[in-house]
Amino acid sequence: MIGTLIQGILETRPNFIAAAAGVCTLTAATLLLLMRNLDIASHQQRLFAAVWLAVVAGVGVWTTHFVAMIGYRPDAALTYDLTITLISIAVGVLAIGLPVAATVFFDAPMIRAGLGVIAGLGVGAMHMTGMSALMNCLPTYDPFVLIFGLLLGAGAFSWALSLEGPGAGIQMQKALGIIVGVCGLHFVAMASTSLDFVEGAVAGIGGSFLSIMVAIVAFGVFTVAVLMTFNHRRTLAQLRHG
Template identity: 65%
Template sequence: MITTLIEGVLETRSNFILAAGAVCTLTAATMLLLMRNADIATRQQRIFAAIWVAIVAGVGVWTTHFVAMLGYRPDAALTYDLQLTLISIVVGVLLVGVPLAGTMFITEDRTRIIFGMIAGLGVAAMHLTGMSAIENCLATYNPFVLALGVIAGMGGFTFAMLQDLSVHGSHLRKGAGIVGGVCALHFVAMAAVSLDQVEAAVRGIGGSFLSILVAIISLAVFTMAMLATFNHRRTLAQLRAGV
């Protein structure tokens, strides 16, 4: 089992592993900045922040996945169906981002656990949708290893959602839970998959086009998100100061 997991990680080039981890960390940090001081925000301000949390979480998880996939199995020259690739963004926003954003309005631990589990399952759904976009290879999975990855992802997000942001050090633990959940699910799930190349020629987007697509979408979203984050935090600081 351990050998299988290690081989799954080693099939991705190390520089892309680091890049994917950096994107995931940036995603978590942006989300935490948006979530901070939510207790003093008006309902309208909280809704504004929640919308951006959902978008950042969904696009961030999607970007993490495809950055890692750009470095996966360079010998296979993977191609992707553009429509399914774009659909996987929507899956990420709806099934990962929305549950995470929903925790901004909920204080009950039981409900937070449920939302964390849904978000973990959402990462799995986004991952599998993204993998189904591969056109020139047939993917088969070891169900036990795949289930282990899904459980790890759910565990990371559940841990993150249970953190009380008013407690010292909770932001770091929450961020670690999110990053750990996403990365554990992705790399364990990649250890579970076997790709067999399909002989028939299939048209699809290749690595060069995919890298440009990922860069454009992620840069656009994160740039707008950071601007929205700074504006949101300035507004909350003024509210706290009574300005």
């Protein structure tokens, strides 16, 4: 299995691996900033944070996936169905973002851990939806490697979201859990994937268009999210020290 995992990683260009890891790290950092000081927030402020947590988590994981996919198999010109690619954003927000957002309303570590499992499996759902958008090839999967990836994602998210505390060490552990849950699941799942190219397939969007779309969606969401996050943090900080 280790050889299969290494091969799966090597099929993505290193600069895109680094870019995907960077997007995932930014996503994790934004989520943690939104979650800070929520213990003193009003119900309305928690709802505000929850909405942005859902959007940032879903779009962040989606962006990580497709940034990595742009650099996947540089020897092959992969094309994607635009409608399914857009649907995969909604899957990310619903299947990943909602359980992450729900953790702000629960104090019990076991409940947050359970929501983390759902979010981790949601990463898998978003990944498989995104892969189903491929138009000029048919992906098949090694079930054992794929299940390992799903378990890795669910376990990492469960651990990360169950942690609680303001300390820098706890925050670093939570960020690490989120990053491992997203990037680990993606690359393990890609290691489980074999592509069979389909002759005469209907053309879809290619790497150039996909790159522009991913950049626009990610830049728009993260710009607004970062601005709203710092404003939200300033309000909560004033409550804590006021």
